[in-house]
Amino acid sequence: MLIANVQARLNNQQYRQLLADLDQLEEEPWVSTRSARAAVLALEGEAAVRQWIINQIVEPRWDNRGSQMPNLGVTPAEAAIVADYLLAPPADSGWINRINTVLRSRLAWLSFGVGLIGGIAVAGIGGWLWKRRARV
Numbered sequence: 001m002l003i004a005n006v007q008a009r010l011n012n013q014q015y016r017q018l019l020a021d022l023d024q025l026e027e028e029p030w031v032s033t034r035s036a037r038a039a040v041l042a043l044e045g046e047a048a049v050r051q052w053i054i055n056q057i058v059e060p061r062w063d064n065r066g067s068q069m070p071n072l073g074v075t076p077a078e079a080a081i082v083a084d085y086l087l088a089p090p091a092d093s094g095w096i097n098r099i100n101t102v103l104r105s106r107l108a109w110l111s112f113g114v115g116l117i118g119g120i121a122v123a124g125i126g127g128w129l130w131k132r133r134a135r136v
């Protein structure tokens, strides 16, 4: 989703024009983010997306004059770690993993135990009632 969004933006001619317009500004943070914009445009594919995310985290106004996202004071090196995390493929969700997750879940074992005891109780009471009815 994020990757597709960023890629669509980078392939958009208007977005490229917007970046070029920001390069014309003589105020901060648009002067110091010129190299950040150039870096994104110089890269391609996933590398461009990665650089885009890094820029967004380091200085949210790098491509958007009215950005509502605050500058969090994150360094480029830290932002690269976050970007790599965001770009990492999702964890394997195969069936063995899913079963493992359930087996490791305390709630699952608790539910199983409550169900088992409840089932035995219902069966016991049912059997007792059945016998009583049979006797009458």
Ligand code: HEM
Pocket (backbone or CB within 6 Å): 002, 005, 006, 053, 056, 057, 060, 064, 066, 067, 068, 069, 070, 072, 082
């Ligand atoms: C490390 C933490 C953060 C990361 C990785 C991050 C990442 C991003 C990304 C990738 C976008 C662009 C989404 C898109 O347009 O497709 C974005 C936009 C935005 N973010 Fe963050 N963000 C972070 C922290 C925050 C915080 C703390 C706030 C607000 C308190 C915030 C507010 C916003 C807003 C309002 C936008 C919408 C676009 C704009 O106004 O610039 N973000 N953020």
